[in-house]
Amino acid sequence: xxxxxxxxxxxxxxxxxxxxxxxxxxxxxxxxxxxxxxxxxxxxxxxxxxxxxxxxxxxxxxxxxxxxxxxxxxxxxxxxxxxxxxxxxxxxxxxxxxxxxxxxxxxxxxxxxxxxxxxxxxxxxxxxxxxxxxxxxxxxxxxxxxxxxxxxxxxxxxxxxxxxxxxxxxxxxxxxxxxxxxxxxxxxxxxxxxxxxxxxxxxxxxxxxxxxxxxxxxxxxxxxxxxxxxxxxxxxxxxxxxxxxxxxxxxxxxxxxxxxxxxxxxxxxxxxxxxxxxxxxxxxxxxxxxxxxxxxxxxxxxxxxxxxxxxxxxxx
Numbered sequence: 001x002x003x004x005x006x007x008x009x010x011x012x013x014x015x016x017x018x019x020x021x022x023x024x025x026x027x028x029x030x031x032x033x034x035x036x037x038x039x040x041x042x043x044x045x046x047x048x049x050x051x052x053x054x055x056x057x058x059x060x061x062x063x064x065x066x067x068x069x070x071x072x073x074x075x076x077x078x079x080x081x082x083x084x085x086x087x088x089x090x091x092x093x094x095x096x097x098x099x100x101x102x103x104x105x106x107x108x109x110x111x112x113x114x115x116x117x118x119x120x121x122x123x124x125x126x127x128x129x130x131x132x133x134x135x136x137x138x139x140x141x142x143x144x145x146x147x148x149x150x151x152x153x154x155x156x157x158x159x160x161x162x163x164x165x166x167x168x169x170x171x172x173x174x175x176x177x178x179x180x181x182x183x184x185x186x187x188x189x190x191x192x193x194x195x196x197x198x199x200x201x202x203x204x205x206x207x208x209x210x211x212x213x214x215x216x217x218x219x220x221x222x223x224x225x226x227x228x229x230x231x232x233x234x235x236x237x238x239x240x241x242x243x244x245x246x247x248x249x250x251x252x253x254x255x256x257x258x259x260x261x262x263x264x265x266x267x268x269x270x271x272x273x274x275x276x277x278x279x280x281x282x283x284x285x286x287x288x289x290x291x292x293x294x295x296x297x298x299x300x301x302x303x304x305x306x307x308x309x310x311x312x313x314x315x316x
Contacts, residue, residue, distance in 0.1 A: 002026040003216055004065040004109070006052055006100060007072030009039045011175045012115070012167075015209030016071055017043040023213065028061055030072075052096045058103035067216045068104045069113040070097060077176045079184070080263045083139060090143025097147045098154060105158035111219050113212055114151040116166040118201055118225050119274035120144045126199065126273030128231075131166075131223045131280055138272055139265045148223075161221045165211055168227035168276070171297065172205035173304035183311040185241050191251040193258045193267060196235025199275040201227035204297040207289040214287045224281040230293040231275035237294060244302050245311070 003020055007013040008029030017027050021044035028048050029040035037047035050057040052072060062068055072092050076085035097114065104112055120141050121133040135145045148164055155162030171178040184190035203226055211226040238250045258267045281287055291297035305311070 001067065001217070002028065002065045004028045004030070004058075004062045004068045004104075005045070006030045006068075006070045006096065007115075008043075008045060008047075009036045010071060010073065011172055011205050012170065012208050012212070013071040014039065014043060015205055016069060016212050017045045019209055019213045020216070021045060023217075025216075028065060030058075030061070052092065053099050055099040055102040055106070058099060059106045062103055062107035062109050065104075065107065065109050067111045067113065067219075068100055068109045069115075069212055069216065070100050071115050071212065072096060073115065075177070077180055079180070079266070081140070081265055082263070083265065086140040086143065089140075090146075093143045093147030094150060097150045101151065101154045101158060101160060101162075104160060109160070111161045111163070111216070112151065112155055113215050114148065114162060114164045115212075116144055116148050116164055117141070118166040118168050118227060118276050119272055120148065120166065122272075122274050122276075126275070128275045128277070130276060131225055139268045155221075161219050163215045163219075163221060164223040165208075165215060165281075166223065166225050167208045167211075168201040168203040168225070168274070170203050170205050170208050171294075171301065173301045175205060178301065179310070182241065182245065182305065185238060185250060186245045186247045186311045188248055188251055190238065191253045191258065192235045192238055193253060193270050194255050196233060196238065196252070197273075198234045198271045199231045199273045200234060200237065201225070201231045201274055201276045202237075202294045202297065203227050203289065204291040204300070206300075207291055210290070211281065211285075211287060214285050218285055220284065222284070224284070225276045225278060226281060227276055227278050228289045228291060228293055228297070229278065232294050234270060240295070241298065244298060 027045035040047035
């Protein structure tokens, strides 16, 4: 099978390419510039230059592919993000999605896999939810919800099978936001806000990638949540990460103070609950995560960090 991957050099994209190649598939990876092309080659894929926002440039790259995957994102990692910082991420998920589906249709690709996030949906009270829950307004997610709508509507109009994979809060030793979190936890610079009771559904980047590979190999249209087996309260996750880093427990701050220090959007992100389940994807694709909970996932992350001496100066 030949697969086109946009975002082939990102944290999840690299893993998608590597796993597809390991399973004997041919991968065409969208890359900009020589450095990115080198990454795709080292992963075993074939790099191809094109513009994610220009369908005409993507058509020849997708010729002969059976599946197109959009794993490209531009999620901001600033400690005090603003809504404006999500502009490129929104554009990728909207304009990029539209261009990819148009190109896939023109190139004869019949399957499109769309990356999204689970907290685009949910309940106002933070109760557990599934794929049928309504979309909800959360800061920075306007483009994400619009992108899902574009994927489903344009895909249906053009006769493509569209699979929307909503990932949980993904983490990995080489993910920028995971590393920033580790650095800040080690310095006691990332506090628990209020009681820290917001509950997150997590997913290791390796497992997120394996879900995309599974969906590529077993064509099916629909929406699925890609998370591990156990949602975790933020306070528990932060405390466990601090313990493993040999750092003092995170400070606790009231919401009003967190607003002053980190800004409204940061507080909203840290206090939004998204407890959900992988039950539907597990049932429909006979898939299960390698790292069943964040504990097993952190074993792998901390092992990799120890080998490189990261983060420096922890335990202060």
